[in-house]
Amino acid sequence: MxxxxxxxxxxxxGESVLIDGxxxxxxxxxxxxxxxxxxxxxxVIVQNKIDGxxxxxxxxxxxxxxxxxxxxxxxxGGEPKVGFRGAVEYCLNHPGIMLISKRFILRGEWLVRHSxxxxxxxMHHFYVFDVQRYxxxxxxxxDAYIPLLEKYSIRYIPILARLTNPSIEELTKLVEGPDEFGxxxxxxxxxxxxxxxxxxxxxxxxxxxxxxxxxxxxxxxxPKNADDITIKFASETVTQHLVLKTIEKxxxxxxxxxxxxxxxxxxxxxxxxxxxxxxLWNFVRDQKVSxxxxxxxxxxxYQATREIAVAYFxxxxxxxxx
Numbered sequence: 001m002x003x004x005x006x007x008x009x010x011x012x013x014g015e016s017v018l019i020d021g022x023x024x025x026x027x028x029x030x031x032x033x034x035x036x037x038x039x040x041x042x043x044v045i046v047q048n049k050i051d052g053x054x055x056x057x058x059x060x061x062x063x064x065x066x067x068x069x070x071x072x073x074x075x076x077g078g079e080p081k082v083g084f085r086g087a088v089e090y091c092l093n094h095p096g097i098m099l100i101s102k103r104f105i106l107r108g109e110w111l112v113r114h115s116x117x118x119x120x121x122x123m124h125h126f127y128v129f130d131v132q133r134y135x136x137x138x139x140x141x142x143d144a145y146i147p148l149l150e151k152y153s154i155r156y157i158p159i160l161a162r163l164t165n166p167s168i169e170e171l172t173k174l175v176e177g178p179d180e181f182g183x184x185x186x187x188x189x190x191x192x193x194x195x196x197x198x199x200x201x202x203x204x205x206x207x208x209x210x211x212x213x214x215x216x217x218x219x220x221x222x223p224k225n226a227d228d229i230t231i232k233f234a235s236e237t238v239t240q241h242l243v244l245k246t247i248e249k250x251x252x253x254x255x256x257x258x259x260x261x262x263x264x265x266x267x268x269x270x271x272x273x274x275x276x277x278x279x280l281w282n283f284v285r286d287q288k289v290s291x292x293x294x295x296x297x298x299x300x301x302y303q304a305t306r307e308i309a310v311a312y313f314x315x316x317x318x319x320x321x322x
Contacts, residue, residue, distance in 0.1 A: 019066060019073050022058045023137055025107050025130070028190055031168060031206035033282060035198055039206050042193050045142060046161040046171065047129060048179040049188040049207060051116040051245070052109035053252045055084070055126060057091050057101040058134075065101060067091050069252065085112050085257045086124050096152025097126065104140065105132040108156070111181070112252065119182040127181075128156040129190070139203065141194045160189065168208070175210045186210055230293055233283055234300035237275040243308040246270045261313045264306065271305040272298055 016024045029035045054070040064077030067088050075081070075088045082089045087110040091097050100106065107130040111123050131145040132138065142159055149156045161174055171191060179186045188209035198204040246267055251259040284292060 018056065018068055018071070020060045020063055022056070022060070022066060022068075022105065024070060025054060025056060026203065026205065027277075028205045028207045030278070030282065031171070031191060031208050033206075035200065035202075035204050036191075036206040037199060039191060039193055039196055039198070039204065040166055040168075040171075042195065043162060043164045044166060045159055045192045045194070046163065046174055047157045047190050047192070048160055048181075048186055049190050049209075050109050050111060050127065050157060050179065050181055051118075051183070051187045052111040052127070053084075053087075053249065055087055055108055055110040057097055057106040057108075057126070059102045065092070065098065072253070083255055084110065085252055086110075087126065090124065090126060094126075094154070096149075096154045100148065100152055100154065103134075104145070105134065105137070106154075107132065110252075112248065116183045116185075116187060122181040125155050128154060139194055166191075171208055175208055229287060229289055230297040230300055232287070233275075233280075233292075233297050234304050236283070237279045238271060238301055238304035238308070240308055242274065243267070243271060243305055244312065246274065246305075247309065247312060261310070264309060267309050268302045268305050272301050275301055 018024045031039070056066070056068045056070075058066045058068070060066065065075070066073055067075040067084070069084060074084045075092070078092060080088065081092060090110075097106065106126075106128050108126050108128040110126055111118060113123070128145075128149055131140045131149075133140065146156060146158075158180060163170065171189065174189050175186055177186065178184050188207055191206040191208070196203065247259060249270065250263055250266055251257050283289070
């Protein structure tokens, strides 16, 4: 199968191409989304969701090693040798990662400061949370890849729990409390079932986010011509955590890890993209919305995002320790 045929196959499966036939890591949906319907009907693996930057290490015969963020390559064939806030040099200098990524695609988190406080010795490491085969992008079960990672001293996110036919209430209890990397409160959990394909014929993982990261912003909206439902949508989806995480994503794309207020337009666009793809469908369904003004909703999302981001740039944002 050539590159174009493989690209078409990935797109048929709903996967976006990162580079040279390597797909972007799949979107992880909220456990209440229709995309995860049926996920809990069997034995599931639960892992902690750590508050880092999505990161990938792969290899192709044409490019050599590919070290990439969620959306773009940061180093190809060993060049450049630095970048992504230390992640590139970390991987290039890790013999185990260089060796195993020739056999499998490594998906994980580069742990840098977003909104959770981790101990220094946990930071600036690559933690693998999924391993995929090159031939068909199928996933290895953790029972298969964990011994391999341990053999080569590659860090990973361990299994938090194995449950059969769990309820959402049972899973929600696992969200409470610290994680194994030193955060006082987990960001959330990710739920996986390695024999699961959803009704759209896609492999799909689910997630539950801790309520402390879902706090509604107490912003006073006074837009002209905006109805109550669009105000409700913006106030429920644009959280301080989301904006700070987006700012950190933008920073991580800069070679020096810098950001300034001139990048506000990029921040606004990324937050809108996130809430549009992540939250809109469930919101419209749950609220039984028959008429939704996208133009006003985007303006309100921008307004809420800008208010939080400006406070961040001005150094006046209250960021409680969580």
